[in-house]
Amino acid sequence: MKRNLIIKNAYIITPLGSAAKKGAEMGKLHEIPDGRIIIKEGNIIFCGASKDAEEVDETGYEILDARGKVVLPGFIDSHTHLVFGGYRPDEFEWRLKGDSYMSIMERGGGIQSTVNATKEASEEELTEKAGWFIDRMVEMGVTTVEAKSGYGLDTPNEMKMLDVIHNLSSDNDLKLRIVPTFLGAHAVPKEYKGRTEEYIEILINEMLPAAKGKAVFCDIFTEKNVFEIDESRRFMQAAKDAGFKLKFHADEIVTLGGAELAAELGAVSADHLLHVSDKGIKDMAEKGVVATLLPLTAFSLREPYAPARKFIDSGAAVALATDLNPGSCFSGSIPLAIALACIYMNMTIEETITALTLNGAAALDIAHETGSLEEGKRGDVIILEFDNYRMLPYYVGMNCVSTVISGGRIVKRN
Numbered sequence: 001m002k003r004n005l006i007i008k009n010a011y012i013i014t015p016l017g018s019a020a021k022k023g024a025e026m027g028k029l030h031e032i033p034d035g036r037i038i039i040k041e042g043n044i045i046f047c048g049a050s051k052d053a054e055e056v057d058e059t060g061y062e063i064l065d066a067r068g069k070v071v072l073p074g075f076i077d078s079h080t081h082l083v084f085g086g087y088r089p090d091e092f093e094w095r096l097k098g099d100s101y102m103s104i105m106e107r108g109g110g111i112q113s114t115v116n117a118t119k120e121a122s123e124e125e126l127t128e129k130a131g132w133f134i135d136r137m138v139e140m141g142v143t144t145v146e147a148k149s150g151y152g153l154d155t156p157n158e159m160k161m162l163d164v165i166h167n168l169s170s171d172n173d174l175k176l177r178i179v180p181t182f183l184g185a186h187a188v189p190k191e192y193k194g195r196t197e198e199y200i201e202i203l204i205n206e207m208l209p210a211a212k213g214k215a216v217f218c219d220i221f222t223e224k225n226v227f228e229i230d231e232s233r234r235f236m237q238a239a240k241d242a243g244f245k246l247k248f249h250a251d252e253i254v255t256l257g258g259a260e261l262a263a264e265l266g267a268v269s270a271d272h273l274l275h276v277s278d279k280g281i282k283d284m285a286e287k288g289v290v291a292t293l294l295p296l297t298a299f300s301l302r303e304p305y306a307p308a309r310k311f312i313d314s315g316a317a318v319a320l321a322t323d324l325n326p327g328s329c330f331s332g333s334i335p336l337a338i339a340l341a342c343i344y345m346n347m348t349i350e351e352t353i354t355a356l357t358l359n360g361a362a363a364l365d366i367a368h369e370t371g372s373l374e375e376g377k378r379g380d381v382i383i384l385e386f387d388n389y390r391m392l393p394y395y396v397g398m399n400c401v402s403t404v405i406s407g408g409r410i411v412k413r414n
């Protein structure tokens, strides 16, 4: 497996740095019109103007000529529910006819319906299915993906999901990197209806210790009639004490204060935020919590988009991700997410690129390792079909990525 690569004649566009870009900094991209990237053993050892490139003995290197093409860091999809059993097309149709996401959940459908299907599926079935989605992600230029559990809602099945994620990531042939998240607090399972406190006890005493070492992040669906603020605080404080980094599904359906809680507990990111309060935005900006916005979910639920401009103009860091899942958002389309961010969320094209690269990495706390094209970072690179990065949103919903390099390995080549 070749991990030594030289990309010549590249029109390089990249954010720079090893931390999230905040506010106006998000719009600043570094441009190298005639550039070269040298990747050795999977990592970038040179990225700069061709004329400044050191001479290397090219034996043992694969050479790619990117003449006439834009070269960007690989995209980072920092919020997905990649592993799940079954599908829910019936619910999609009910929503088209006017049912709301929460009303379906409250009558036992929604997340619980995928929990039933995931419990029935074997590890092998779940692994194969997730692999199919990974292949589609790679096609669109994703080189790192976050993957959540959350459709087990009991110890054996939550661990089964985390094991599936682990099996996928330890496959040497895997074409991207996976960051695992424990989402046992995705819903209160039907067996514990009306007994949320008892389920939280199990989450804290059984599941967190079992998930330790299998997941880096712990996430929760903080929402009215799911996990309220006090319940979320208790569980997420315990997760933090157990050494997990924190993420929140926050203020997705109603304004509840999830953003404020994420800031209070020092979360790495708070996600969704369609109904975030002004105070939530301010708290997140102050505490450096990345706002991970998921335009495909708002689109699929016919909800208003998250206030990306308010976040950026308040000095916060915004990341964009797909939220791929079988319910609220059955789409992993990076091209459509880019178009929606620019057309409906009023993000500039440059901000959108930062949100899907360096800030996505920051939302996974790996901005020191990937998310930009710089010496010392992983060789996660994509080459577009075009010579202009502005094609990305303009070619609405269509894939502009022609070549994908993940950890120095070519995983898609056109």
Ligand code: NIG
Residues within 6 Å of the ligand: 081, 110, 111, 114, 221, 249, 252, 297, 323, 325, 326, 327, 328, 329
């Ligand atoms: O990010 N809102 C909670 N969780 C997911 C949806 C999960 C599902 O519907 O299966 C979300 O929207």
Ligand code: FE
Residues within 6 Å of the ligand: 079, 080, 081, 249, 323, 325
């Ligand atoms: Fe989600």
